[in-house]
Amino acid sequence: MKLAVAMIGILVGADLALWFYDISYHLxxxxxxxPEETAVLVGLLIVLIGALIGFWFVRQYRDEALVLASVALGTEIVYLTLGLSENSSFTAVLVLSVALAGVVVQYADYLRELKRAEKLGIANSLMP
Structure with a gap:
């Protein structure tokens, strides 16, 4: 289980770093x-650093990081599936709304699970 969580952290960190790769490539x-070769090397460095940050973040804040990671990837999937324009205000509002709803729903479920575990006396096994 720990290996799976670590891999999720690495992959999510690298995926989010790809957003920064596009910006850095342009810059x-x-x-x-x-030259473009230098831009690719800088981009690879950014993705590697993003993967390491994602790994550290998930190892440090396991459950909360997994909630945020699933929200980020879920929002990205919705955005890509709908094929929305990058320059639209509607897109920005929709993406932010989906992200906020994802955080609220998943974190509320996480808190309910902690409360249920506390009632059963197994709170220490769920706490990081």
Whole structure:
């Protein structure tokens, strides 16, 4: 189970780092006028750092990090599936609404599970 959680952290961190890769690629190639090979190396470094941060975050804050990771990936899946425009205000409102709803629903379920476990006397096994 710990290996699966660690792998989720690495993959989610790398996936979120890909958002920053797009930004860095533009900055390195267009703004700084560096060659594309350098931009790719900078991008790989960003993805590696993102994977390590994701691994650390999930190891440190296991349940909360998994809630946030599933919200981030779920929101990304909804955005990509609907094929929404990147420049639309409607897209921004929809993505933020889906993310907020995901956090509220999953964290409320997590708190209910903690409360139920506390009543049963097994709270220590669920606490990080």
């Amino acid at each position: 390195v190639t267009v703004v700084a006028s560096w």
